Amino acid sequence: MNATRVFSSTFGRVLTAAVAVVALLALGSVVATDGLGGALLWAAPCTLVPALVWALFWNPRVEVADGGVTVVNVLRTVHVPWPAYRGVEVAWSLVVRADDEAVTAWAAPRSSGTANRTATRRRGGSVQPSEHDGAGRRWENSSAEQVARVIAERHTQLVAAGHLRPVGAPEARATAEGPRTTKRWNVAVLAAVLGLGAATAVCVILG
Numbered sequence: 556m557n558a559t560r561v562f563s564s565t566f567g568r569v570l571t572a573a574v575a576v577v578a579l580l581a582l583g584s585v586v587a588t589d590g591l592g593g594a595l596l597w598a599a600p601c602t603l604v605p606a607l608v609w610a611l612f613w614n615p616r617v618e619v620a621d622g623g624v625t626v627v628n629v630l631r632t633v634h635v636p637w638p639a640y641r642g643v644e645v646a647w648s649l650v651v652r653a654d655d656e657a658v659t660a661w662a663a664p665r666s667s668g669t670a671n672r673t674a675t676r677r678r679g680g681s682v683q684p685s686e687h688d689g690a691g692r693r694w695e696n697s698s699a700e701q702v703a704r705v706i707a708e709r710h711t712q713l714v715a716a717g718h719l720r721p722v723g724a725p726e727a728r729a730t731a732e733g734p735r736t737t738k739r740w741n742v743a744v745l746a747a748v749l750g751l752g753a754a755t756a757v758c759v760i761l762g
Contacts, residue, residue: 557712559620560705562697563662567612575605596761599754606751610744615662617649617702619709621718623734624651628661632741636734637719643706649699651706653736666698 578601585601586594611629618625623636641652649663695701713719 557621557709558693559618560709561616561618561694562702562705563614563616563694564612565696567608567615567662571605571609571613574608578602578605596758599751599758603748603751603755606748610748614741614744615660617660617663617697619702619705621709621713624706626651626658626660626662627741628659630741630745632739633658634737636736637710637713638734639736640710641722643703645699645703649702655736658736660697660699660702663697663699663702666700 582594582597582601585597589596614627615629616627618627623634624640625632625634635651635653635658639653639655641654643652644650645665646659647665649660651658651660710719710722714721
């Protein structure tokens with residue numbers, strides 16, 4: 556079994572960490588001037604901003620696994636199993652095509668010309684930076700071109716190993732009984748952001 560490769564924005568992770576540090580410093584300043592009461596009053600606003608940045612720029616990702624491609628966007632998560640997969644393309648961002656729809660990935664924008672030239676030079680010698688988490692997943696920086704290449708390579712490997720039929724073969728079509736594209740709202744993320752937003756509104760009114 557191949558490792559799951561997870562693509563997300565390095566810039567998003569750095570930005571989230573930086574915003575979180577600024578929020579902690581702001582909260583510390585409130586504690587120093589107004590005590591714990593002031594900190595409790597402003598805890599929600601100081602948490603809301605990093606949470607929003609995390610939801611917009613860190614949490615979105617593309618996961619490429621032996622079971623299919625999972626696209627985590629800001630509001631919804633879409634899982635495309637390999638039997639439903641019909642191809643991948645690069646527009647302004649990554650687009651994964653399935654039997655019934657095209658899924659655009661917020662986390663994998665198209666690279667600029669300069670970034671493409673830099674990546675091309677690096678491919679000859681060095682390995683793309685990555686991190687491994689405790690679940691055995693390999694985290695990497697995302698660009699639409701890089702993720703598209705990895706998705707196509709994983710599909711080709713599974714076809715060569717006999718686990719999948721080539722795209723376009725009649726027996727490769729997803730059936731009503733077989734695995735199909737699934738979509739779900741990011742309920743926990745939305746609930747957390749909305750809850751913090753409501754708490755922030757209360758704090759502003761009380762403040």
